[in-house]
Amino acid sequence: MSIIDTSRPQPTLEQLKETLSQLVPVLRDKAAWADENRRLHDESIQALADAGIFKLRMPARYGGYEADTRTLVDVSIALGRADGALAWTVSTYWIASWIVGLFPDVAQDEVFTTPDVRVCGAVSPSGVVVPVEGGYVLNGSWHFVSGAWHANWQELATILLRPDEEPQPVIVAVPMSSLEIVDDWHTSGMSGSGSVTTVAKDVFIPATHIIPMEAAIRPNGVSELNADRPMWRSPTILAGSAATVGMLVGMAKAAYDAFMERIPGRPIRYTDYEHQAEAPITHIQVGTAYMKIEQAEYHAYHAAALVDAKAASGEPWTIAERARVRADEGWATKLAKEAVDLLASASGGSSIYRHEPIQRIVRDIQAISVHPMFSPDSNTETFGRVLCGLEPNTMFI
8 A cells, every 4th residue: 555645746866865965064054053952953854854864764655765775875974974963863763764664564554654754763672561451561761762852753672571471572663752751861972863761651552563673683574565675674783784884984074074174274383384284294194084984985885785785686694794794884983983083183272162063073973983883893803703603792683
């Protein structure tokens, strides 16, 4: 069944990308406000909705694009160039929408018929859900819920408790109107993501709005209409990795842009260099940063190409392929952060003023780099273990 709103013409992906290129300066102008106010600006959300950005990981029957991973990397690079916190938040909406696509179709009918729906997520199990007549009751709290302020729904991981049975990790879909938001997001980086805590108190969950966690991790969803769609053939952690890795490249490109905008006529204090651009050390710094950004971009697109190829073919994933996607994400993170740190160290004392974008980029990319999904060391270790013939020491692969 098609539930597309035919009164709103559906732009092509190329038209969407062109619109986004025009939006980047507008979104960048709101980045400082988001950082200061600890959430994205309403105008940024509306601009992204109007451009169709939130539909990239929605089923086509609801007007979504079911975009491939290469497109997600393209778009997230552009968004990261505007504002890392915004790019991260949009990426988490993509991931959560993708997970809802694994739910029963009747649940999707309820979630995706909301115009320009935004789904936030929490994948670390917390709280409990217990069976009652007609469904379940949910209680608990979930931290680091990026984009909760502007979301319509939340998919969240919790523990199903039943008499005489082992506790079971599950994922449920809950309307934001049923949850409370705790405004506790006071951080040194990614402030604009608004990654607050959400709380459920005796929230009723219909039986159609819950799936086993292993159904999402494999994935092995219960949707009949999405079962044969290429977009849902990827393991969840790899779909998530590929959806987010581009933003790091975009953030590094933003740091490069900010550095090059400041360099004309700028001296190197306490030296005889009246123009920083004339100093050999600057040439080395700029050249090295540029090459690291290009290397990070390679890893982002390499991961996307593998995910897209496997989705198109439907061939089973090997453990080595899964670990390689995680390694690509880790190395993109490592190289992008090194480029940002290098450019920041060459930007001088005046770059620490709050109105200078590079100080925010430094804080944001540091916050991202300590996220367990992006950790260069952990991801490289996992890949190395597999190359050495050992089992990966994580289920997130």
